[in-house]
Every structure is written in structure tokens, then in C-alpha cells.
Amino acid sequence: MADPTKHVLVLAGLTVVSGALRAALHARAARGPAEFTLLLPASEDGAAGHRERLLVAVERLRADGLDVAGQLGDPDPLLAVRQVWDPVEYDEIVLSTFPPGRSGWLERGVPRALERATGVPVAHVVAESP
Incomplete structure (x- = not known):
């Protein structure tokens, strides 16, 4: 019997196009x-740039043969996840950040907060600095 398809929520900001996340x-x-859903927190004033970055990432990953969708979310990464999180829909979370010292999300404790909020482990990817 084949393994069931897992639905993975991927939270990334500027690192959404990084080689490490890919x-x-x-x-x-x-x-x-x-199946992956890329969730990119984006402010309304910068939504066009965020949307373009998200589209580029989705296109690259699809070209690589991955099943990927993308969506913009609230500027606050925790709120963005809370707004889309459904334990029936998603099985896993992947979080992509810059390294410690460069990542505001790490300083805010986002990885642990996501685990507490969703009850699932969060795989953390550290992306190279731009």
C-alpha cells in the first residue's frame, strides 16, 4: 500500500526563494x-513584491516536479499560520529563516510558538543570507 500524501505548510519570508529551502x-x-503550500507573510504596502517573490518560488519548485501552491498571509508570521492552519488539512510545517542573529522570527521564538499553536513538529531550515 502506498504512503498517503502528506500536506506540508511551508512558512517563509524573504527566504522563500532560497536554495536551502528548495x-x-x-x-x-x-x-x-x-504536497506543499508556501505561505508568505506580506504587508499590504509591499504585497506586489512579495507576490512576485512567491510566484517565482512556486514556479521554480513546480518546474522541479514538486506539487506546490502558494499564498500570501498576514504580515505577522504566527497570525498568518493561525489564519490558515487546519489540522485536518496539514500534517507538517517547514519554517525557513535566516541564520540566528539575522532572523527576527528566531528572536521572536516563532519555531517554538508554531509547535505550541499547531501541535505538530516544525522542521526549521536556515537559509543563506542574501
């Missing part, structure tokens, strides 16, 4: 069937 999603797909 490699992590390929590695996750290699472990078993997966």
Missing part, C-alpha cells in the same frame, strides 16, 4: 508523497 523541500518529497 533543497529541504526536495529532501522532504524524497521521503514520501507530499
Whole structure:
């Protein structure tokens, strides 16, 4: 019997187009069937730039053969996840940030807060600095 497809919520900001995130999603797909939803927190004043970054990331990953959708979310990463999180819909979370010292999300404790809010483990990907 084939493994069921897992639905993975991927939270990323500026790192959504990073090679590290791309490699992590390929590695996750290699472990078993997966569908990914890229969630990019974006402010209204910068939504056009965020939308373009998200579209580029989705197109690259689809071109690589991954099943990917994308959506913009609230500027606050925790609120963005809370607004879309459904434990029936999603099985896993992947969080992409810049390294410690460069990541406001790490300073705010976003990885642990996501685990508490959703009850699922959060795989953390550290992306290279731009």
C-alpha cells in the first residue's frame, strides 16, 4: 500500500526563494508523497513584491516536479499560520529563516510558538543570507 500524501505548510519570508529551502523541500518529497503550500507573510504596502517573490518560488519548485501552491498571509508570521492552519488539512510545517542573529522570527521564538499553536513538529531550515 502506498504512503498517503502528506500536506506540508511551508512558512517563509524573504527566504522563500532560497536554495536551502528548495533543497529541504526536495529532501522532504524524497521521503514520501507530499504536497506543499508556501505561505508568505506580506504587508499590504509591499504585497506586489512579495507576490512576485512567491510566484517565482512556486514556479521554480513546480518546474522541479514538486506539487506546490502558494499564498500570501498576514504580515505577522504566527497570525498568518493561525489564519490558515487546519489540522485536518496539514500534517507538517517547514519554517525557513535566516541564520540566528539575522532572523527576527528566531528572536521572536516563532519555531517554538508554531509547535505550541499547531501541535505538530516544525522542521526549521536556515537559509543563506542574501
